[in-house]
């Protein structure tokens with residue numbers, strides 16, 4: 575089901591929650607909304623679901639304007655974090671509720687309801703839990719019940735607001751893979767709000783980045799990393815460190831910071847560089863090469879993938895670096911190191927963007 579949003583504006587008193595949001599979802603797409611707290615993600619979802627109105631702009635679903643169409647007539651499956659299950663109802667009754675709220679003409683009879691509920695519980699892989707109550711099942715299972723309830727109306731569009739918020743990391747990974755599979759199997763169009771970048775990048779075909787009530791970039795995850803449209807996106811996505819520098823004759827230098835210069839095709843002037851953790855390499859040295867050490871490892875941390883990373887502070891900015899193979903044995907707290915940069919996203923004062931590269935072919939580290 576296609577979704578087209580044009581110029582959506584929503585104000586709460588003096589605060590502008592949505593400031594002219596426009597974007598379109600293609601049929602069958604899985605998209606994520608990512609943005610800082612208060613950027614308008616939930617408000618946008620609630621307007622799409624028909625739970626809230628807007629001051630200006632238009633929402634079209636499958637080509638049809640949603641102006642004046644109430645929530646229950648939109649045929650949208652909704653799972654919001656605060657849409658808790660009914661605690662006094664069994665899992666079966668919770669899912670059946672999804673069918674009972676359908677418009678009268680589309681409401682199945684008792685036998686058909688029972689058949690559909692069991693089919694949905696099979697679909698979300700918890701058929702054995704139908705007689706239990708919500709607080710007798712795990713958090714992951716509760717999310718599956720909430721999804722089954724949302725899917726009961728046979729929606730083509732699924733709106734999810736932080737649906738995995740309450741789950742621990744491992745269960746979360748499991749449930750989200752399963753959800754992506756379900757989306758593909760049922761041919762749904764899905765829009766997911768999340769705080770978790772990794773989740774958005776793993777699940778979504780495209781990610782819409784929101785900043786202060788606007789969608790500032792809507793691209794596939796790889797494109798967000800490779801070509802962020804604005805400094806905000808560059809800083810927000812991928813945990814990049816932001817450093818100020820100066821471009822002269824196509825070369826970016828970081829003043830007195832112990833970082834190598836980079837080639838950057840930007841006009842002369844101040845520039846802001848964004849360095850991702852994977853793009854900086856720390857080569858631990860046996861001893862500082864004469865005088866003060868160029869940089870020193872503050873601490874070492876191990877990523878979820880088991881990779882050791884060096885953490886340093888340069889000019890008040892915390893930077894994370896991979897360790898150069900061969901120097902790993904020397905890497906320790908306080909060890910001096912030389913820094914290499916594989917590449918960086920750089921924005922010039924005039925708004926231009928360039929991908930900066932090492933001046934010399936860097937040693938392959």
Ligand SMILES: Nc1ncnc2c1ncn2[C@@H]1O[C@H](COP(=O)(O)OP(=O)(O)OP(=O)(O)O)[C@@H](O)[C@H]1O
Nearest residue numbers: 586589590591609610611612613614615616617618
């Ligand atoms: N009912 C409301 N009354 C007043 N202000 C509201 C209301 N709902 C949202 N806002 C404001 O609108 C802005 C956007 O809120 P929204 O909940 O959409 O952001 P969000 O991106 O979903 O945030 P979070 O990630 O924290 O959930 C915020 O400044 C918020 O304070």
